[in-house]
Amino acid sequence: MLFWVIAAVLTLVASLAVLLPLAAKPKSKIAGSGHDLEVYRDQLSELDRDLARGLIQPAEAEQARAEVARRIIRLGGEEKLDSPTSRPASTKLRLISAAAVLAVPLISWGTYARLGSPDLPSQPLSERLAKNPGESSVDELVARAEAHLSANPTDGQGWDVLAPVYLRMQRFGDAANAYRNAIRLLEPSSDRQSGLGEALVNADGGKISADAKLAFEASLKLDPSNPKASFFVAMGLAQDGRKDEAVATWQKMRAGLPQGSPWLDAVDQALARAEAPQAPAANGPSKEEMEAAASMSSEDRASMIAGMVARLDEKLKLNPKDAEGWMQLIRSYLVVGDAEKARDALNRAVSVFGPDSEQAKKFVAFASSNGLEVAE
Template sequence: MLFWVIAALLTLGASLAVLLPLATGRRLALSSRDHDLAVYRDQLAELDRDGARGLIKPAEATEARAEIARRILRLDSADQAGDASPGRAPAVARLVATAAVLIVPLVSWGLYSQLGSPDLPSQPLSERLAKNPADSSVDELVARAEAHLAANPSVGRGWDVLAPVYLRMQRFSDAAGAYRNAIRLDGDSAVRQAGLGEAIAGAAGGIVSADAQDAFEAALKLDPANAKASFYLAVALAQEGRGKEAAAAWQAMLARLPPDSPWRSAVGQALAKAASPEVAAGGTNGPDAAAVDAASAMSPADRQAMIGTMVAGLDGKLRQNPRDPEGWMRLVRSYVVLGKTDQARDALGRAISVFGTGSEEARKFTAFAASLGLTATE
C-alpha cells in the first residue's frame, strides 16, 4: 500500500509540474501586455512634462508621440489577432497536452499492474546475504563470502573456499591473492599451490611464468600425482621451445591418469598437437582454429594456456636467439592464425631486420607473409 501512495504522490507532482504552466500561460501573456501598455503611457506623460518645461523641441515631441502611438497600436493589433480565432489553436494545444499528461500515468500504471510486481517485498543486500545459500546466486554467495572475510580476514577456510570460485569466474588476480592468503593462514597443500600457479598463469594470459612454475613444483613436492601441476609444467616446457620434452611429460602424465580423469582430454589434445607432422618437423604450423576448438572443453585458464603459451614461448626464445628462420615463420603464422595481425607484422619486421632487408631469408620471409595476406611495414 505504501508503494502505491508514494507512486500516486510522485505522479501527481509530475502532472502538476506540466499542467500548471499550461493553465497560467494565457494569464501571463495578458499580464505582460498590461505592463507594456502602462510603460508606454508613462512615456507619453513624461514626454508631455518635458514639452511643457521646454526640455524638448515641439517637432521632436511630436515625432516621439507618434512612435509611442505606433507601439501601442502594434500591441493592440497583436492582442486582437490573438483573439480573432477565439484562442482556438492555443486551446486545442493545451487540451492535447493536458490529455497526454493524464493518459501517460494511467497507461503506465495499468501496464505496471499487469507486468510489474508491486507487492514484491524489498530485498536489501543484507537480507539477500542472510538467506539460505541453496537459494542464492553465485554472485550473492561470493558477496557473502567477501563480506565475511572483510570482517574476519584471518579465517583461512574462507579464502580456501573463495579462491577456486574466483578462478572459475576468471578473476585471476583475486584468485591468486585468495590462494596466497589460504596458504599463509592454513599452510601448504598441493591443491592450493596448483591453484595458485593456475591463477598466476591465468593473470598472465596463459603464460606459465617463473612464479607459476614455482607454485606447480611446490604442488608436485606435496603430491607427485597432482595432474594440474604436471600439465602446466609440461606447458612451460612447450613455451620454452622444448616440444619433445613437453610431449614426453604429457605422455608420462597420460599413463598415470585414471580412466575417468577430466585431464585425459586436455593431455590427449596437447599430445595430438605436439605430435602433428609439421610441428615435429619444425614447420610453420602454429595454434590454429582446430586447436582452439579442441581446447573448448578445458577450463578458461587451461584453454588460454593451450592457445597462447607456445606462441609466447617461441616469441621469447626468438628474442634471445633470433637467427632461426623457421622459428620466425612459425611465429608469424601463429600470430596470423590467432588474429593478432599487429603482432604478426611486428614479428615479420623483426625477422627481416635480423637477417637484413637484402638477404635471402628476408625475401623468403616476405614471400611467406604475402601467402598469409600479410605485408611488411617500413
C-alpha cells in the same frame, strides 16, 4: 507502499510545475494603457502651453504633436490585440498542453500496472545474502563469501573454499590471491599449490611463468602423483623447447593415471601434438647464396634478396605451421624495408596459429621487437 507514495508525490509536483504556468491568465494591459493615454494627453496640453508662451517654434510643436499622436494610435492597436476576442487560440493551446501533461503520468502508470510487476517485493542484497544458501545463485554465494572474508580476512578456510570457485568463474587474478591467502593462513598443500599455479597460467594467457613453475614444483614435492602439477610442468618443458623431456613426463604421468581419469584425454592430446611429425622448415638463404650476394652490385643484390624472400614466402604457403619460418619472413621483409609486407606476413602467421594462441603472441612480440608497428 512507500515507493508508490513517493512516486505519486513526485508525479504531482512535476505535473503542477508545468500546469500552473499554463493555467495562469495572461496579464491584462488595459489598465496600463489607460494611464499611458492620460500621459500622452498631458503632453499635448503641455505642447500647446509652450507654443503659446513662445518657448518652441510652431514647426517643432507640430513635429512633437505628430509623434505623440503616433504613440496614441499604437496604444489603441495593442488594446485591440489584447481584447478577449483575440485570445481563443491562446486558450486552446493552453488546454491542449495541459491535457498532454496530464496524459503522460496517466499513460505511464497505466502501462506499468499492466505490463510491469508492481506487486513484486523488493530484493535488497542484504536479504538475498541472508536467505537459504540452497536457494541462492552462485554470484550471491560468492558475494556472501566475499563479505565474510572482508570482515574476517584471516579465515584461511574461507579463502580455501573461495579460490577454486574463482577459478571456475575465470576470475584468475582473484583465484591466485585466494590461493595465496589460503597457503599463508593454512599450511601449504599439493592441491593449493597446483591451484595457484593453474590460476597464474590462466591469468598469463597460458604461459608457464616462473612463479607458476615454482607453484607446480612445490605441489609435486608434497604429492608427486598430483596430475595437474605434472601436466603443467610438462607443458612448461614443451614451451621451453625441451620437447623430449615434456613427452617423457607426459608418458610417465599417463602410465600412473587410473582408468577414467579426466586427465587422460588432455595428456593424449598433448602427446599427439608433441609427437606429430614436423614438416621441413622453410630455410633462409644458404651460405653459398650469402657469399654470392656479397660480390654482387647493390641492384643485383637487392634483386637476389627479393627472390629469396619470395621463395621463403612460397614455402610457407606449402608449410604454414613453420613458426620459425614466419618469423624469418617477417624479419626479411623488415630488412628490405617493406613494412606492409611484413605486416601482411604477421597477419597471415597469426591467422594460421589462431589469434588467441601462444604462438600468435610470440609472433606479435617478435615483430614489435624488430621495429614493426603492431596495432593492439
